[in-house]
Amino acid sequence: MIEAQALSKRYGAKAAVDAVSFTVQPGKVTGFLGPNGAGKSTTMRMIMGLDNPTSGHVTVNGRPYAQHRAPLREVGALLDAKAVHPKRSAYNHLRAMAATHGIPNGRVRDVIELTGLGPVARKRVGGFSLGMGQRLGIAAALLGDPHTVILDEPVNGLDPEGVQWVRHLAKGLAAEGRTVFLSSHLMSEMALTADHLIVIGRGRIIADAPIQSIIDGQGRARVRVRADRPHDLLGSLAGNGVTSQILEPELIEITGVEPRRIAEVALRERVLVYELTPLQVSLEDAYMELTQTEVEYQSHSLPSGNQGAAPVEGR
Numbered sequence: 001m002i003e004a005q006a007l008s009k010r011y012g013a014k015a016a017v018d019a020v021s022f023t024v025q026p027g028k029v030t031g032f033l034g035p036n037g038a039g040k041s042t043t044m045r046m047i048m049g050l051d052n053p054t055s056g057h058v059t060v061n062g063r064p065y066a067q068h069r070a071p072l073r074e075v076g077a078l079l080d081a082k083a084v085h086p087k088r089s090a091y092n093h094l095r096a097m098a099a100t101h102g103i104p105n106g107r108v109r110d111v112i113e114l115t116g117l118g119p120v121a122r123k124r125v126g127g128f129s130l131g132m133g134q135r136l137g138i139a140a141a142l143l144g145d146p147h148t149v150i151l152d153e154p155v156n157g158l159d160p161e162g163v164q165w166v167r168h169l170a171k172g173l174a175a176e177g178r179t180v181f182l183s184s185h186l187m188s189e190m191a192l193t194a195d196h197l198i199v200i201g202r203g204r205i206i207a208d209a210p211i212q213s214i215i216d217g218q219g220r221a222r223v224r225v226r227a228d229r230p231h232d233l234l235g236s237l238a239g240n241g242v243t244s245q246i247l248e249p250e251l252i253e254i255t256g257v258e259p260r261r262i263a264e265v266a267l268r269e270r271v272l273v274y275e276l277t278p279l280q281v282s283l284e285d286a287y288m289e290l291t292q293t294e295v296e297y298q299s300h301s302l303p304s305g306n307q308g309a310a311p312v313e314g315r
């Protein structure tokens with residue numbers, strides 16, 4: 001279990017991590033999700049004792065990382081896959097790590113097999129692709145057979161087979177009762193892997209909940225409607241945070257109101273509706289909604305004729 005309490009890290013005037021408190025439970029995969037620069041890596045580095053908190057504290061299985069007698073057996077982490085001597089082979093890198101931590105050589109062979117590194121294990125790490133480097137980082141994280149596994153952006157650079165492998169690995173480790181904490185900026189990946197999500201934006205926790213409740217809590221009803229007089233319909237639906245997007249002259253998307261209410265209003269206004277389709281709120285939409293105001297580097301789409309979402313105007 002990982003427990004952070006009012007954990008903060010400042011760089012000068014900037015709060016990279018701002019008084020975050022959370023618990024990562026064993027037996028499930030917890031996703032640590034946030035846009036670029038949100039504070040994920042800084043938090044993970046503090047968990048591993050690589051950065052000192054400015055204030056607050058964080059423990060792994062009840063103690064700060066550095067106070068564990070056999071830390072590699074307690075927590076395994078992939079934080080920076082490139083932090084390996086380029087002239088060493090993968091096998092020698094893992095052997096050296098194992099030797100300094102009293103881990104038998106047999107375990108080195110096990111993790112090489114587990115991570116699919118067998119064919120390249122004797123090659124120099126300097127020539128590794130990003131994906132192979134990630135696999136080596138994961139092999140190192142698992143070397144001590146740890147109770148807690150922390151992986152920072154583990155699917156970075158992996159091909160689809162590798163992505164799927166990480167997914168199965170994470171789920172398998174959690175099923176064995178381990179604490180698994182994975183960071184990502186991709187909601188789509190987390191949706192397939194994590195049981196629980198901690199969402200961070202600009203150094204602060206903005207959600208901490210099971211995946212399903214994040215969808216249920218954040219997603220607002222979105223409905224696609226084809227109607228002969230969309231403006232009349234929208235005029236009558238105005239208010240209470242209802243927003244709309246006109247996609248074609250007779251095609252609109254309405255957010256924030258249930259399909260039945262749209263049908264009732266259309267009937268009352270004698271607007272002909274010939275399509276009324278509830279659109280599923282994807283996890284990606286829920287994430288965008290959660291982090292909208294929390295991204296550090298926001299991209300803006302170019303203005304275009306009738307595509308922008310606009311609040312419904314009253315009559």
Ligand SMILES: Nc1ncnc2c1ncn2[C@@H]1O[C@H](COP(=O)(O)OP(=O)(O)OP(=O)(O)O)[C@@H](O)[C@H]1O
Pocket residue numbers: 011015016017034035036037038039040041042043185296
């Ligand atoms: N050593 C440092 N010195 C100054 N600022 C830093 C340092 N490390 C991180 N930061 C800043 O702290 C904030 C959080 O960075 P962090 O790397 O933890 O975010 P992240 O969520 O892991 O993002 P990414 O997905 O881009 O890696 C960013 O604004 C970053 O620029």
